[in-house]
Amino acid sequence: METYIIIIIPLLAGYLLDLVLGDPYRLPHPVRFFGTLIGIAEKHFNQGKNRFLKGMATTLVLCAGTYLFFYTIIHFLLLYAVPVYFPFATIFIFYGLANKSLITEGKKVFDALQYEGLEEGRKRLSWIVGRDTSQLDAQQIRKAVFETMSENLSDGVVAPLFFYFIAGVPGMLTYKMINTLDSMIGYRNDRYEYFGKFAARLDDVANFIPARITAILMLLVTLSFRGWRFVLHYGHQHKSPNSGYPEAALAGILDVRFGGPNIYHGTLVTKPYIGANERDILHEEFKVVSSINHGVCLIVVLSISIYFVQF
Secondary structure: OOHHHHHHHHHHHHHHHHHHHOOOOOOOOHHHHHHHHHHHHHHHHOOOOOHHHHHHHHHHHHHHHHHHHHHHHHHHHHHHOHHHHHHHHHHHHHHHOOHHHHHHHHHHHHHHHHHHOHHHHHHHHHOOOOEOOOOOOHHHHHHHHHHHHHHHHHHHHHHHHHHHHHHHHHHHHHHHHHHHHHHHHOOOOOOOOOOOHHHHHHHHHHHHHHHHHHHHHHHHHHOOHHHHHHHHHHHHHOOOOOOHHHHHHHHHHHOOOEEEEEEEOOEEEEEEEEOOOOOOOOHHHHHHHHHHHHHHHHHHHHHHHHHHHHO
């Protein structure tokens, strides 16, 4: 069977499933299973001496185990059960993508703020960001939604597709394990500073190229010349080596100011500002950001498909 068929059919089917359904909250999800494994490992090994080495070993074992598990299954199916391969790969590409759910959750925050008031907006936002939302005003809530949507356009859409392009379903799910490790233990605090440091740095490496691809695609979708200036000027100033690029792109597209101080897990974190125009973000602007996310996701899916057809 031609390689491009093996790659493209599950990719397009998984993309369409995500576009229609989003994350299946009531169904088993591999990321929740990843989180369970990470939690068990953290409970047993994040104590005593050599916590950095224990965290590094945990990260490497979980990532290698994820890759080998999916590689073995895919290899077996392609050899002995090709008809089963296609639904299997489709389902896990669907699980690996988070485009629809990212947009849906962002819209829920905007709608709660617009139609139910400030407290509901804060409550909804707290479900999708790590910062303390209890004192945020309406402008800060909308800004936080757009910041997390731009960052997660890389983490939840472009990066998984990038690793699918590099190493198929095993690569995509291994990236999801890396990203889940970072989201659970990659914090600079007393509990995770040493145990999660390797996972955090590995996530930085994994997202280095996808974050920059994301920013470029956002600017191509919108033809924003101001966005290019923002990316070049502000992208590298962010505390994260990667998040600043898609955030700067969106700030430039919308001509708003992102960044600044926020409280995370009880600690005040001061991030550099991206942009200078501290204008109010309008409720209607969510449609613009939503269309950017959809456009970027579609371009990546089509680009991968065209590549494998041609080569």
